[in-house]
Amino acid sequence: MTDHSRLTFEGAADLLASGGATSADLVRALFNRIDAVDKTVCAYTWLDREQAVRDAEAADTLRASGGGGRYTGVPIAVKDVLNVKDQPCTCGSRILEGYTAPYDATVIRRLKDAGVVICGRVNMDEFAMGSSNENSAFGPVRNPWQPDHVPGGSSGGSAAAVAADEAIAALGSDTGGSIRQPASFCGCVGLKPSYGRVSRYGLTAYASSLDQIGPITKTVRDAAALLGLIAGHDSADSTSVQAETAGIGDDLGKGIKGMKLGLPREYFIDGMDPDVEARVRDAVEVCRGLGAEIVDVSLPRTKYAVGTYYIIATAEASANLARFDGVRYGARVEGDDPISMYGATRAAGFGSEVKRRIILGTYVLSSGYYDAYYLRAQKVRTLIREDFDHAFQSCDAILTPVAPTAAYRLGENTDDPLKMYLGDIFTVTANLAGICGLSVPCGFTSAHLPVGLQILGPAFRENTILRVGHTYEQATDWHTRRAMP
Amino acid sequence: MDVEYIAHLARIRLTDEEKERFAGQLGQILAYVEELGELDVEGVEPTAHAVPVHNVFREDVARPGLDRDTVLGNAPATRSDQFLVPRIIE
Numbered sequence: 001m002t003d004h005s006r007l008t009f010e011g012a013a014d015l016l017a018s019g020g021a022t023s024a025d026l027v028r029a030l031f032n033r034i035d036a037v038d039k040t041v042c043a044y045t046w047l048d049r050e051q052a053v054r055d056a057e058a059a060d061t062l063r064a065s066g067g068g069g070r071y072t073g074v075p076i077a078v079k080d081v082l083n084v085k086d087q088p089c090t091c092g093s094r095i096l097e098g099y100t101a102p103y104d105a106t107v108i109r110r111l112k113d114a115g116v117v118i119c120g121r122v123n124m125d126e127f128a129m130g131s132s133n134e135n136s137a138f139g140p141v142r143n144p145w146q147p148d149h150v151p152g153g154s155s156g157g158s159a160a161a162v163a164a165d166e167a168i169a170a171l172g173s174d175t176g177g178s179i180r181q182p183a184s185f186c187g188c189v190g191l192k193p194s195y196g197r198v199s200r201y202g203l204t205a206y207a208s209s210l211d212q213i214g215p216i217t218k219t220v221r222d223a224a225a226l227l228g229l230i231a232g233h234d235s236a237d238s239t240s241v242q243a244e245t246a247g248i249g250d251d252l253g254k255g256i257k258g259m260k261l262g263l264p265r266e267y268f269i270d271g272m273d274p275d276v277e278a279r280v281r282d283a284v285e286v287c288r289g290l291g292a293e294i295v296d297v298s299l300p301r302t303k304y305a306v307g308t309y310y311i312i313a314t315a316e317a318s319a320n321l322a323r324f325d326g327v328r329y330g331a332r333v334e335g336d337d338p339i340s341m342y343g344a345t346r347a348a349g350f351g352s353e354v355k356r357r358i359i360l361g362t363y364v365l366s367s368g369y370y371d372a373y374y375l376r377a378q379k380v381r382t383l384i385r386e387d388f389d390h391a392f393q394s395c396d397a398i399l400t401p402v403a404p405t406a407a408y409r410l411g412e413n414t415d416d417p418l419k420m421y422l423g424d425i426f427t428v429t430a431n432l433a434g435i436c437g438l439s440v441p442c443g444f445t446s447a448h449l450p451v452g453l454q455i456l457g458p459a460f461r462e463n464t465i466l467r468v469g470h471t472y473e474q475a476t477d478w479h480t481r482r483a484m485p
Numbered sequence: 486m487d488v489e490y491i492a493h494l495a496r497i498r499l500t501d502e503e504k505e506r507f508a509g510q511l512g513q514i515l516a517y518v519e520e521l522g523e524l525d526v527e528g529v530e531p532t533a534h535a536v537p538v539h540n541v542f543r544e545d546v547a548r549p550g551l552d553r554d555t556v557l558g559n560a561p562a563t564r565s566d567q568f569l570v571p572r573i574i575e
Contacts, residue, residue, distance in 0.1 A: 434535020
């Protein structure tokens with residue numbers, strides 16, 4: 001019997017349509033796989049096996065009666081930051097202990113409407129703040145390729161679950177690279193949609209002007225399919241955009257002959273892992289061989305992106321996380337008055353990185369510092385957007401590394417937050433500019449760790465980057481390598 | 486940065502060890518972001534949102550909200566269908 005846990009999202013849909021397996025078969029195969037490997041990987045924070053099997057059986061019944069759609073009964077894992085009615089939503093934090101979501105996030109509503117089965121919740125850096133998944137209150141996730149290495153973050157559980165075949169596909173969220181970087185570290189495909197493409201309703205907010213929900217998958221085609229399911233305007237998120245969602249993924253098979261792909265010199269920097277640079281340059285040559293024209297472009301303000309990001313993101317986080325005050329949900333530590341209750345609750349409930357970022361964000365917004373930090377960062381954000389506007393005048397998409405290194409060892413960067421932040425240099429720019437980005441596996445380092453190629457496209461041109469990614473992927477076999485036997 | 490004062494504004498009580506550790510780490514981060522000062526931003530409009538955002542209106546019609554008992558079920562303390570907090574006024 002074939003192992004259904006190895007299926008892709010599209011492959012599972014095909015199998016269900018052919019009658020070769022039921023949704024309940026797929027869900028049980030995933031639970032068997034989880035039982036076999038999750039002690040090592042630690043990707044899942046929560047499972048309700050009985051409910052998942054009931055949901056799968058309901059999908060099977062619907063399908064048997066001729067109802068449902070193409071993806072009815074396909075199981076998926078969701079990052080523990082997305083609200084699913086009647087499930088916990090820990091956000092990787094102790095402060096949400098005991099919380100049960102009273103409603104579905106819009107992306108969850110849309111998946112359920114399509115018949116997709118939620119098979120479990122996956123681990124993450126606390127409130128999506130981190131690049132290594134070491135900031136979870138529930139312990140670190142491990143990289144399926146080498147379990148003494150990090151899976152990346154903050155959607156580390158999503159990427160590790162997909163890489164270890166504990167999930168057919170997963171949803172993550174990306175504020176500064178939190179989908180693309182773990183996808184790269186784990187050898188998966190990760191898509192950060194353009195800002196406004198996907199409703200954020202029901203995503204616990206980290207930095208509202210940067211956050212987007214997107215898929216982590218085994219193939220580019222799967223990422224396109226999932227984006228097609230979750231994208232679209234939503235009256236519950238006033239920043240979601242009225243953009244055409246029909247036809248997402250329709251360009252996958254068109255090839256890249258004659259396309260102009262930009263290579264920004266600022267994304268090949270001193271100090272980056274030479275293996276990473278070599279694999280990305282190899283991938284660029286593959287694209288050239290497939291008929292693309294490679295052009296040099298410049299994004300001159302790139303070196304300011306990390307500083308800009310950590311001012312804007314922490315400022316927004318300091319406001320967003322004010323809601324965790326021990327009054328309406330989660331844990332409370334009692335105090336004699338509200339101020340001491342808030343202080344004690346937040347002291348006990350938040351981990352170090354969350355505290356650091358809230359304090360930094362509070363500082364850059366505080367009286368006397370607002371202009372020097374926050375306002376200046378917003379202006380530099382404009383310059384970074386302009387860099388991309390200018391670059392996209394001479395190319396259709398941009399090729400870069402996802403991160404300067406491959407996955408590193410657990411504990412290697414935990415004492416030095418600034419060093420960890422600098423690893424986000426190639427991903428934060430897309431969030432600041434609101435554009436879309438895709439991470440596609442492009443080989444391995446000499447230490448056998450995956451490397452990712454980042455493909456950046458103009459806002460709402462997901463079809464362009466999916467087309468480039470798919471064409472590259474189909475010309476290589478990196479995406480077929482599996483992390484664990 | 487006066488970490489203790491900022492932490493008070495953020496309503497996070499810190500231990501002495503945290504104050505010391507965060508002061509060093511945040512000092513490093515602030516020193517790093519100083520490089521934004523190199524750029525001339527005279528006349529540059531700030532970006533609050535990458536996609537232009539305008540007011541979004543809907544008809545002023547009442548719609549059902551979340552179920553009250555479900556919402557209160559998540560609260561650490563409630564009384565008489567309301568959230569219960571420590572005494573504010575003596």
